[in-house]
Amino acid sequence: MVLVTALTEALGLRVPLVQGGMQWVGTPALAAAVTNAGALGVLTALTQPTPDALRQAIRETRALISDDIKAERKGKYGEIAVNLTLLPSINPPDYEGFTRAAIEEGCRIFETAGYNPGPIIKIAKQHNCYVIHKCTSVRHAKSAEKLGADMLSIDGFECAGHPGEDDIGGLVLMARAAEELKVPFIASGGIANGQGLASALALGAAGANMGTRFMCTKEAEVHDNVKKAMVDADERNTTHIFRTLRNTARVYKNKVAVEVVRLENRPGGAKFEDVRELVSGARGKKVYETGDIDAGVWSAGITVGLIHDIPTCKELVAQMEADAEKHISRLATLVSHKQSNTQAR
Numbered sequence: 001m002v003l004v005t006a007l008t009e010a011l012g013l014r015v016p017l018v019q020g021g022m023q024w025v026g027t028p029a030l031a032a033a034v035t036n037a038g039a040l041g042v043l044t045a046l047t048q049p050t051p052d053a054l055r056q057a058i059r060e061t062r063a064l065i066s067d068d069i070k071a072e073r074k075g076k077y078g079e080i081a082v083n084l085t086l087l088p089s090i091n092p093p094d095y096e097g098f099t100r101a102a103i104e105e106g107c108r109i110f111e112t113a114g115y116n117p118g119p120i121i122k123i124a125k126q127h128n129c130y131v132i133h134k135c136t137s138v139r140h141a142k143s144a145e146k147l148g149a150d151m152l153s154i155d156g157f158e159c160a161g162h163p164g165e166d167d168i169g170g171l172v173l174m175a176r177a178a179e180e181l182k183v184p185f186i187a188s189g190g191i192a193n194g195q196g197l198a199s200a201l202a203l204g205a206a207g208a209n210m211g212t213r214f215m216c217t218k219e220a221e222v223h224d225n226v227k228k229a230m231v232d233a234d235e236r237n238t239t240h241i242f243r244t245l246r247n248t249a250r251v252y253k254n255k256v257a258v259e260v261v262r263l264e265n266r267p268g269g270a271k272f273e274d275v276r277e278l279v280s281g282a283r284g285k286k287v288y289e290t291g292d293i294d295a296g297v298w299s300a301g302i303t304v305g306l307i308h309d310i311p312t313c314k315e316l317v318a319q320m321e322a323d324a325e326k327h328i329s330r331l332a333t334l335v336s337h338k339q340s341n342t343q344a345r
C-alpha cells in the first residue's frame with residue numbers, strides 16, 4: 001500500500017511528510033536524510049549566514065541525495081525545499097538575496113512562513129517554483145492563496161516556534177482550512193507518529209509537516225543532550241515566550257524560558273530589549289552545539305510528549321507510513337455494511 005495525496009503527486013514524494021524549516025536544525029545532513037527517506041527535506045535559509053553560504057548548503061545537500069530519489073523527482077520540482085521565515089529578527093535578513101540564490105542554484109520548492117510572503121511568492125512564481133506557505137490562521141492562508149501559494153501548511157497551536165496569537169488547536173484549524181481553502185494544505189503542529197498522520201489526512205490535509213519529531217532523529221545535527229531532553233520530556237514541558245510582545249513562540253521549558261516569562265509578567269511587563277540577550281538565536285544555537293540545554297531558548301512543540309526514541313529519518317518515515325496505513329485500515333473496519341439504527345428508523 002502507498003499513501004497517494006495531492007502532496008505526493010505534486011512533488012513526487014513516496015510519503016506525504018515534509019520536514020519543518022527549523023532555525024539551526026534544517027542543515028544539509030538533515031534535509032538530505034529526510035529526502036532520502038522519501039519525504040521532503042527542507043533547508044532553513046536563515047541558518048546560513050549569507051545567500052552565498054546557502055548556495056553552498058544547497059550543493060552539499062544535493063551531493064548527499066541518492067540517485068534513486070533524484071530519478072524519481074525528475075520532472076517535478078527537485079529534491080529539497082528552502083524555508084524562508086519572515087518574522088521579527090535581531091538582524092533583519094536579506095530575504096530576497098536568499099530567495100534569488102536558491103533559485104540560481106536550481107531550487108524550485110520554497111516554504112515561506114510568517115508575515116507577508118507576497119514578495120517572495122512573486123519572485124518564486126516568476127521562476128516556476130512551487131510555494132508552500134506556512135501560517136497559523138485560515139485568514140492568512142486565504143491571503144497566501146490569493147498571492148499565488150500552491151499549497152498551505154496550516155500550523156496548529158501545538159506547534160514549536162511561532163503559533164500566532166489566535167490559539168486555535170489543530171483539530172479545529174485543519175477542519176476550518178478544509179472548509180475554506182481551494183488549494184491543498186498539509187497539517188503542521190502536533191504530528192509525530194503514524195496516528196497523527198492518519199488524523200491529518202482524515203481532516204482533509206494532503207500530508208503533514210513535522211519539525212520537533214525530525215529534530216529528534218540520528219541525522220539532526222543537534223547535541224545528544226537535546227535529543228535526550230526531548231525523549232525525557234512530556235507534553236507539559238514546553239512554554240510560550242513573547243506572549244506579551246505578540247510574537248508568541250513555543251519553546252522547551254528550561255531556566256531561560258521561565259526567566260523570560262517571569263520578566264514579561266512582572267508589573268510593567270517587558271520590552272523586547274529587556275529580554276533580547278536571553279532569547280537571541282545565537283544563544284539558542286549554543287544549546288544545540290554544546291548540549292547545555294539551559295544555554296538559551298530553543299523551539300520544541302507539544303509533540304515532545306509523543307517522542308520516545310531517536311530513530312534514523314528512514315526508520316521514522318517508514319514506521320510512520322506503516323502506522324498511518326494501519327490506522328486508516330482499522331478505521332475502514334469501523335464502517336459496517338449493516339443498515340444503521342438511524343436508517344432503520
Ligand code: NAD
Nearest residue numbers: 021022023085087088089090091161247272279280281282
Ligand atoms: P533572532 O536572534 O533574530 O531573534 C530571537 C527571537 O526573538 C526570535 O524568535 C525572534 O522572532 C524574536 N524577536 C527578534 N526581534 C524581535 C522584536 N523586535 N520583537 C519581538 N520579538 C523579536 O532569531 P534567530 O534565531 O537568529 O532566527 C532568525 C529568524 O528566524 C527570526 O525571525 C526567527 O523568529 C526565525 N525563526 C525561524 C524558524 C524557522 O523554522 N525557520 C524557527 C524559529 C525562528
